[in-house]
Amino acid sequence: MSATILVVEDEPQVQELVAVNLEHAGHRVLRASSAEEAEAAIRAELPDVLILDWMLPGESGVALARRLRAAERTQSLPILMLTARAMEQDKISGLEAGADDYLTKPFSPKELAARIKAVLRRRAPELADDVVEIAGLRLDPAGKRVTADGKVVELGPTEFRLLHFFMTHPERIYSRTQLLDRIWGDHVFIEERTVDVHIRRLRKELEPTGHDRLIDTVRGSGYGLRKA
Amino acid sequence: MALAVGLAAGALWGWVFFGAALVAVVLYNVRLLALIIRWFARPLPEDLPEGLGTWDELLRAIHRHERNAARNTQALSDALVRFRRAAQALPDGVVILDAENRIEWCNDTAAAHLGLDPRADLGQPIANLVREPAFVEYLAAPEPSTPAPILVPLGMDTVYALQIIAYGEAQKLLLSRDVTQAERVETMRRDFVANVSHELRTPLTVLVGFLETVRELKLDPQRVRDYLGMMQDQASRMHRIIEDLLTLSQLESAPPPAAERVRIMPLLERVRADAAALSAGRHTITLDARPEFDLLGSEAELASAFGNLATNAVRYTPAGGEVRMIWRAGAEGASLSVEDTGVGIAPEHLPRLTERFYRVDRSRSRETGGTGLGLAIVKHAVARHQATLEVESKPGAGSRFSVQFPPQRAVPAERVSAS
Numbered sequence: 001m002s003a004t005i006l007v008v009e010d011e012p013q014v015q016e017l018v019a020v021n022l023e024h025a026g027h028r029v030l031r032a033s034s035a036e037e038a039e040a041a042i043r044a045e046l047p048d049v050l051i052l053d054w055m056l057p058g059e060s061g062v063a064l065a066r067r068l069r070a071a072e073r074t075q076s077l078p079i080l081m082l083t084a085r086a087m088e089q090d091k092i093s094g095l096e097a098g099a100d101d102y103l104t105k106p107f108s109p110k111e112l113a114a115r116i117k118a119v120l121r122r123r124a125p126e127l128a129d130d131v132v133e134i135a136g137l138r139l140d141p142a143g144k145r146v147t148a149d150g151k152v153v154e155l156g157p158t159e160f161r162l163l164h165f166f167m168t169h170p171e172r173i174y175s176r177t178q179l180l181d182r183i184w185g186d187h188v189f190i191e192e193r194t195v196d197v198h199i200r201r202l203r204k205e206l207e208p209t210g211h212d213r214l215i216d217t218v219r220g221s222g223y224g225l226r227k228a
Numbered sequence: 229m230a231l232a233v234g235l236a237a238g239a240l241w242g243w244v245f246f247g248a249a250l251v252a253v254v255l256y257n258v259r260l261l262a263l264i265i266r267w268f269a270r271p272l273p274e275d276l277p278e279g280l281g282t283w284d285e286l287l288r289a290i291h292r293h294e295r296n297a298a299r300n301t302q303a304l305s306d307a308l309v310r311f312r313r314a315a316q317a318l319p320d321g322v323v324i325l326d327a328e329n330r331i332e333w334c335n336d337t338a339a340a341h342l343g344l345d346p347r348a349d350l351g352q353p354i355a356n357l358v359r360e361p362a363f364v365e366y367l368a369a370p371e372p373s374t375p376a377p378i379l380v381p382l383g384m385d386t387v388y389a390l391q392i393i394a395y396g397e398a399q400k401l402l403l404s405r406d407v408t409q410a411e412r413v414e415t416m417r418r419d420f421v422a423n424v425s426h427e428l429r430t431p432l433t434v435l436v437g438f439l440e441t442v443r444e445l446k447l448d449p450q451r452v453r454d455y456l457g458m459m460q461d462q463a464s465r466m467h468r469i470i471e472d473l474l475t476l477s478q479l480e481s482a483p484p485p486a487a488e489r490v491r492i493m494p495l496l497e498r499v500r501a502d503a504a505a506l507s508a509g510r511h512t513i514t515l516d517a518r519p520e521f522d523l524l525g526s527e528a529e530l531a532s533a534f535g536n537l538a539t540n541a542v543r544y545t546p547a548g549g550e551v552r553m554i555w556r557a558g559a560e561g562a563s564l565s566v567e568d569t570g571v572g573i574a575p576e577h578l579p580r581l582t583e584r585f586y587r588v589d590r591s592r593s594r595e596t597g598g599t600g601l602g603l604a605i606v607k608h609a610v611a612r613h614q615a616t617l618e619v620e621s622k623p624g625a626g627s628r629f630s631v632q633f634p635p636q637r638a639v640p641a642e643r644v645s646a647s
Contacts, residue, residue: 106437109440
């Protein structure tokens with residue numbers, strides 16, 4: 001599992017502590033020391049997870065969380081609050097402001113990594129490294145392996161990510177724009193027809209075992225994956 | 229009499245006279261009765277009609293009774309007035325409510341607390357006048373008859389404790405007390421505890437976190453050394469916070485400092501040397517002092533206060549800047565000023581500078597190893613010597629902190645024999 005994680009923390013040593021542990025767990029870590037810097041970083045690139053301190057110079061973390069939840073682009077961004085405010089009332093306020101999880105300082109880096117994994121599994125299962133299996137099609141994100149009825153299927157990296165996304169979000173149709181945002185990353189300007197090309201390649205690789213029938217095309221709408 | 233008239237003037241005249249007398253008596257009685265009945269409409273003891281014979285006795289009895297009743301009434305109404313005066317004089321607000329929570333009476337304090345008109349609002353349901361939802365809910369709560377008081381914020385940042393006490397038949401007393409000051413102290417105490425826990429949590433996070441990191445992850449030796457260095461930093465930060473907290477709590481609770489002679493020159497020299505050590509050559513630190521007067525007080529507390537002012541000046545002055553310590557003393561008192569050419573303080577921060585853990589710039593405080601308690605210590609130490617702390621500052625131009633001691637704290641220095 002590898003996700004892009006933005007750490008918003010004004011104490012440089014705590015920032016370093018979080019960063020080194022998450023990098024070791026295989027994530028890419030971006031850093032910010034204030035709500036303002038965090039917003040700039042999010043404008044440049046939408047991270048997969050946000051780790052947010054409550055007490056920041058200037059605008060507080062809770063206020064930032066509330067604003068991110070209100071904005072369309074960031075409303076489903078997973079937020080984990082990491083703060084020294086340990087009172088029950090604080091936790092409630094933090095969660096009510098829109099945090100997905102709340103961890104108090106001092107914390108165990110291992111626990112932080114585990115909680116990030118849990119948040120990702122809920123919010124963005126395509127980023128977690130759990131093996132998924134649908135109708136004889138089996139995808140192992142850690143081993144980067146796909147098998148269909150036990151036979152290995154060779155996929156390019158983009159087709160692999162596409163299939164992983166579909167298998168973790170079955171029975172839903174996604175538009176080309178949505179797929180571009182979720183798989184190629186947002187703020188990436190690629191022609192929508194690129195999606196069609198990769199869908200065609202994916203279908204072709206799944207054809208020998210007949211699993212290509214799982215990929216749904218809805219004309220004018222987009223693509224999805226059926227469970228059977 | 230009729231008999232006498234009868235004997236003298238014959239039976240007929242006797243009868244006539246007898247009859248006339250009878251009529252007169254009946255008329256008299258009827259008239260007196262009418263007067264008494266009329267009197268009962270307004271029974272003032274002094275207006276009671278007078279009568280003859282048995283009437284006299286009866287009327288006297290009535291008169292006595294009335295006088296007693298009037299006296300009792302007067303005594304009762306006097307008692308009521310006294311009671312209301314007493315209730316009026318209570319430091320707490322008192323409102324008497326009837327079974328429907330209508331105001332029967334309130335004292336002026338309650339009127340002021342709750343915004344009531346002690347005359348015009350009588351008979352009004354209190355919930356129409358005090359509309360704070362918490363209070364309305366409290367008033368409507370069925371049981372217990374004497375619930376614990378609730379705190380209700382009313383008006384501009386004032387907090388009242390309101391309590392209902394049931395008495396008599398379904399009547400209630402509503403007591404109000406201004407607890408703004410007590411609440412403020414309590415809030416400060418709570419904030420302080422929360423702040424201490426926050427201030428200690430941050431270094432503890434670094435310590436605990438890197439301990440686990442160094443133990444669990446495979447890191448190159450240089451990184452491990454860096455992390456151990458950070459842990460060391462934070463351990464000493466925690467140590468400094470704890471030391472300062474102890475100093476503060478001693479300053480708060482210890483008896484007033486003894487008025488011992490404190491030899492000022494060696495003390496200021498030591499403070500200057502400590503500041504120079506912290507500066508490590510990055511600042512020019514000068515001491516301008518005349519040795520004619522010493523101070524009376526606690527050497528340890530004064531050293532702590534002066535030391536904090538000097539190290540603050542070093543911390544908040546960029547390299548190349550200047551820190552001046554100026555000591556002036558005479559019969560009119562003494563003063564120590566610490567001036568710097570540092571970053572200065574914006575005016576909005578000045579009133580809060582001596583609050584515990586108040587920092588103008590968190591990251592600078594962190595970098596320079598400040599605990600956020602230095603000026604709180606200065607404030608306490610100085611106040612224990614009846615001295616005052618004054619701060620002048622301009623952002624970008626530097627700051628001046630001066631401590632002014634009253635005349636009784638300054639004493640002529642003992643003559644040191646020339647050697």
